[in-house]
Amino acid sequence: MKSVDITHRLNVFQEACERLGLKITHQRMEIYRAVIMTENHPDAVSVYHRVKKRIPMISLDTVYRNLKLLAKHGLISIVGLSQESLRFDGNMTPHHHFACVKCGMIRDFNSPAIGHLPIPEEVKGFGSPVSVHLEVKGLCATCKKSSRRN
Amino acid sequence: MKSVDITHRLNVFQEACERLGLKITHQRMEIYRAVIMTENHPDAVSVYHRVKKRIPMISLDTVYRNLKLLAKHGLISIVGLSQESLRFDGNMTPHHHFACVKCGMIRDFNSPAIGHLPIPEEVKGFGSPVSVHLEVKGLCATCKKSSRRN
DNA sequence: CATGATAATAAGAATTATTCCTAATTGAGA
DNA sequence: TCTCAATTAGGAATAATTCTTATTATCATG
Ligand SMILES: [Mn+2]
Ligand SMILES: [Mn+2]
Ligand SMILES: [Zn+2]
Ligand SMILES: [Zn+2]
Numbered sequence: 001m002k003s004v005d006i007t008h009r010l011n012v013f014q015e016a017c018e019r020l021g022l023k024i025t026h027q028r029m030e031i032y033r034a035v036i037m038t039e040n041h042p043d044a045v046s047v048y049h050r051v052k053k054r055i056p057m058i059s060l061d062t063v064y065r066n067l068k069l070l071a072k073h074g075l076i077s078i079v080g081l082s083q084e085s086l087r088f089d090g091n092m093t094p095h096h097h098f099a100c101v102k103c104g105m106i107r108d109f110n111s112p113a114i115g116h117l118p119i120p121e122e123v124k125g126f127g128s129p130v131s132v133h134l135e136v137k138g139l140c141a142t143c144k145k146s147s148r149r150n
Numbered sequence: 151m152k153s154v155d156i157t158h159r160l161n162v163f164q165e166a167c168e169r170l171g172l173k174i175t176h177q178r179m180e181i182y183r184a185v186i187m188t189e190n191h192p193d194a195v196s197v198y199h200r201v202k203k204r205i206p207m208i209s210l211d212t213v214y215r216n217l218k219l220l221a222k223h224g225l226i227s228i229v230g231l232s233q234e235s236l237r238f239d240g241n242m243t244p245h246h247h248f249a250c251v252k253c254g255m256i257r258d259f260n261s262p263a264i265g266h267l268p269i270p271e272e273v274k275g276f277g278s279p280v281s282v283h284l285e286v287k288g289l290c291a292t293c294k295k296s297s298r299r300n
Numbered sequence: 301c302a303t304g305a306t307a308a309t310a311a312g313a314a315t316t317a318t319t320c321c322t323a324a325t326t327g328a329g330a
Numbered sequence: 331t332c333t334c335a336a337t338t339a340g341g342a343a344t345a346a347t348t349c350t351t352a353t354t355a356t357c358a359t360g
Contacts (some may be wrong), residue, residue, distance in 0.1 A: 023327050023336060044318080059339045064318065066337095080232040085317060087232060098276045107276045117263060119286065126248045126257050127290035135285050136269065140277035173307055173356050194347080209310045214347065216308095235346060 001037065009036055013075065020073055030054050031066045035076050036090035041097075041106040043085045080106060081137070096133060100140035102147070109136075151187065159186055163225065170223055180204050181216045185226050186240035191247075191256040193235045230256060231287070246283060250290035252297070259286075 001009075013032050017024050034050040035042065042050075048063045067088050070076045079097060080087035084104050096114060098107045114134050123129060139147065163182050167174050184200040185192065192200070198213045217238050220226045229247060230237035234254050246264060248257045264284050273279060289297065 021336095025327075025337065027338070057339070059341095061319075061340080062338060068318095078231075078233055081228075082230040082232050082234060082236055083228055084232060098273050098279070100277060101280070105276075109270055109272050109276075111267075111270050114267065117261075117284075120259055120261050122259050123248050123286055125291075126255075126259075127250060127288050127292075128294055129248070129286045129288040130251070131287045133285045133287070134267075135283050136273055136279045137281045137283070138277050138279040141275075142277075144278055171307095175308065175355075177309070207310070209312095211311080211348075212309060218347095 006033065006037065016073075016075055022069070022073070027051070027055060027058055027062050028066050030058075031063055032070065032075070032090070035067070035070075035088050039091075039108065041079055041087040041089050043080075043087050045085070047088065080104070094131075096136070098136045098138065098140075100143055101137050102139055102143040105140045105142075107140075156183065156187065166223075166225055172219070172223075177201070177205060177208055177212050178216050180208075181213055182220060182225070182240070185217070185220075185238050189241075189258065191229055191237040191239050193230075193237050195235075197238065227281075230254070244281075246286070248286045248288065248290075250293055251287050252289055252293040255290045255292075 010029065010033060014024055014029070017028070022028070030051045031047060034047045037050075040046075044060070044064050044067055047067065048058065048060050051058050051063065067076065067086075071078050071088070074092070077089045077092065078086055079089045081099055081101065081104070083101075087104075087106060091108065095108045095110050098109060099105070111134065114132075117132065119129055119132060160179065160183060164174055164179070167178070172178070180201045181197060184197045187200075190196075194210070194214050194217055197217065198208065198210050201208050201213065217226065217236075221228050221238070224242070227239045227242065228236055229239045231249055231251065231254070233251075237254075237256060241258065245258045245260050248259060249255070261284070267282065269279055269282060
């Protein structure tokens with residue numbers, strides 16, 4: 001992502017925090033920045049290490065607290081398979097995921113066909129859907145290769 | 151599920167174990183039975199408690215070990231949101247899930263439309279897809295009610 | 301049916317991810 | 331500037347899952 005886009009997103013984020021009554025702290029800004037800077041759907045520890053380069057005294061708890069808070073307010077989202085640690089996604093435009101069941105790699109993809117799928121009536125009876133998301137599980141190219149060797 | 155169906159599935163399971171070289175132990179059979187007996191996508195502790203009624207000395211470790219082993223061999227599957235403990239699903243026919251982000255309730259649904267979705271070419275470049283699964287997240291009817299009260 | 305190899309088990313310890321606790325600090329409105 | 335609720339760092343606590351080890355059970359084979 002280009003640095004001009006980052007700057008723009010940080011501005012939008014700051015406005016969102018104001019609107020939501022969240023204080024704009026150095027830690028919060030850097031945590032958000034670390035999430036949107038990567039396409040890797042990082043986990044909390046990975047975010048922690050990135051932020052630590054800029055704020056050496058940051059605590060892991062602060063990272064968790066903010067990631068969860070931002071997710072609660074819909075500024076980032078929590079993704080990933082249930083077998084692993086939490087993974088965070090700064091890309092809030094609707095999209096889908098390919099997830100490798102072996103190494104945990106998660107890649108984005110889009111699908112116009114899936115974009116406007118009708119949600120079955122049956123589902124509305126369960127409750128209020130908020131998001132619809134296609135999860136393709138499998139082996140990534142790298143893991144497929146390494147498993148062939150065995 | 152009718153008891154005749156359960157019996158049939160246990161027979162099929164037993165054959166699958168033989169084919170895979172897995173020993174047919176009392177614990178393994180009861181763990182599998184507990185998973186297929188419910189539509190609730192139970193977690194490991196819940197399976198543990200059900201099995202304990204029939205095998206009081208069962209250990210939680212044995213439950214985990216078997217659930218993971220059976221999942222590895224494709225006899226059951228692991229589902230659920232990444233924020234929670236592992237949830238297991240004995241229904242191996244293709245289907246989709248509605249998941250409540252608040253209480254963790256997971257309900258099955260089918261969709262002929264989704265059944266034969268084309269997987270985008272882009273995705274095949276990431277690796278070998280094994281399963282395609284639609285995840286609808288939202289608030290279940292019960293949680294929606296209780297959150298209105300606040 | 302008895303036996304031996306080996307897979308599987310129970311129990312509890314260990315590990316890991318995540319959350320909680322508390323005292324100190326800080327952002328932002330008055 | 332002053333005030334105070336929100337936020338933080340650091341460490342302790344918790345909860346889910348996995349590991350270790352001694353014991354037991356399954357099942358192929360004789
Ligand atoms: Mn994504
Ligand atoms: Mn299901
Ligand atoms: Zn992989
Ligand atoms: Zn619910």
